[in-house]
Amino acid sequence: MTTLLDLAPDELLSTTRAVRRRLDLTRPVPLDVVRECIEVALQAPTGSNQQGWHFVVVTDAAKRAALGSIYARAFAIYKDMPFAAGNLFQDDPSRAPVQKRVMDSARYLADHMGDAPVLLVPCIDGRVDGQPGFLSASVWGSLFPAVWSFMLAARARGLGTSWTSLHLMFEQEAADVLGIPYESVSQGALVPVAYTVGTDFRPGPRQPLEGVVHVDSW
Numbered sequence: 001m002t003t004l005l006d007l008a009p010d011e012l013l014s015t016t017r018a019v020r021r022r023l024d025l026t027r028p029v030p031l032d033v034v035r036e037c038i039e040v041a042l043q044a045p046t047g048s049n050q051q052g053w054h055f056v057v058v059t060d061a062a063k064r065a066a067l068g069s070i071y072a073r074a075f076a077i078y079k080d081m082p083f084a085a086g087n088l089f090q091d092d093p094s095r096a097p098v099q100k101r102v103m104d105s106a107r108y109l110a111d112h113m114g115d116a117p118v119l120l121v122p123c124i125d126g127r128v129d130g131q132p133g134f135l136s137a138s139v140w141g142s143l144f145p146a147v148w149s150f151m152l153a154a155r156a157r158g159l160g161t162s163w164t165s166l167h168l169m170f171e172q173e174a175a176d177v178l179g180i181p182y183e184s185v186s187q188g189a190l191v192p193v194a195y196t197v198g199t200d201f202r203p204g205p206r207q208p209l210e211g212v213v214h215v216d217s218w
Contacts, residue, residue: 001036002032002033002036002157003157004156004157005155005156005157005158005199007155007156012152012155012156013152014203015155015201015202015203016151016152016155016161016201017160017201017204018161018162018163019160019161019162019194019196019201020105020106020108020109020162021105021108021109022160022196022197022198023109023112023116023160023162023192023194023195023196023197024194024195024196024197025112025115025116025117025194027117027194027195028117029117029118029159029193029194029195031057031059033157033159034057034118034120034193036153036157037150037153037154037157037159038055038057038150040149040150040152040153041053041055041146041147041149041150041153042146043149044145044146044148044149045142045145046142046143046145046146047138047139047141047142050125050142052124052125052126052142053122053123053124053125053142053143053146054122054123054124054125054185055120055121055122055123055150056120056121056122056123056178056180057118057119057120058118058119058120058121058178059117059118063177063178064114064115064116064119065114066114066177067113067114067119067121067167067174067177067178067190068112068113068114068115069114070167070170070173070174070177071110071113071114071164071166071167071190072110072111072113073169073170074166074167074168074169074170075106075107075110075166077169078166079103079107084103085099085102085103085106086099086100086102086103086104086106098205109162109164109192110166113164113190113192116192116193116194117193117194118192118193118194119190119191119192119193120150120161120189120190120191120192120193121174121178121180121187121189121190121191122143122146122147122150122187122188122189122191123143123180123185123186123187123188124139124140124142124143124185124186124188125184125185126139126184126185126186127183127184127185127186128140128186139186140188143188144188147163147188147189147191150191151163151191154193155201158195158196158199159193159194159195159196160193160194160195160196161191161192161193162191162192163189163191164189164190164191164192165188165189165190166190167187167190168187168190171186171187174187174190175187
C-alpha cells in the first residue's frame, strides 16, 4: 500500500485540483499505484449496481502521443468557442484574471497531454447518443463518481490529475487508438496522471454560497 498524504477528508476534497502546469512529466508513475486508485474508484456508487465501467490505462508512448495529438486538435477548436475558459467573464474584473490563468494552464496541458506518464480513459458500457436526459444522467452518474474517486485517491498518493473531455470531439479516433469498441462502449473523459511538483494545493476561488444554494425553491 502506497504511503498516503496526511490530508483530512475536507482538505482532500477541497484541494484536489485540476493540475496542469504542476504535473511532473518526467517522473514515472508505477502501474501498481494506478491500480490502487482504481480499486478505490470501484467502490463508488453505480446505477442498479451494474458496475459497467472500464478504465483504460495508457502507458505506451506511441498511444499517449496519439491521444495527445487528438486532444491538441480538439483544443484548437475549443479555444475559440464562446464558452472556452478564456472567453468567459471578460467584463468582470474580479473573474477575468482567473479565467485567463485557467486558459493559459489549459493551453499548456493541451501542448503536453501526450507527455503525461499515464493517461486514463474511463469508459462505460453502452451509448446514450440522442437518448432522453434521464437515461444520460443514469449512465454518466454510474461512471463519473468513480472517476472522481480515482482523482481523490490519486491526490492522496501525491498524484495530480485533470478531468478533460475535449478529445470526445474525435471519440472514435481515440477508440481506434485504444481498441475500444466504439459502437458499444462510451468514453467519459481523458485524465492525465502524474506525480505533482510539490503536494501543497489550496482550495480554488469559488462564487459565494448564497448565489448557488436554493432552499425549497429556486
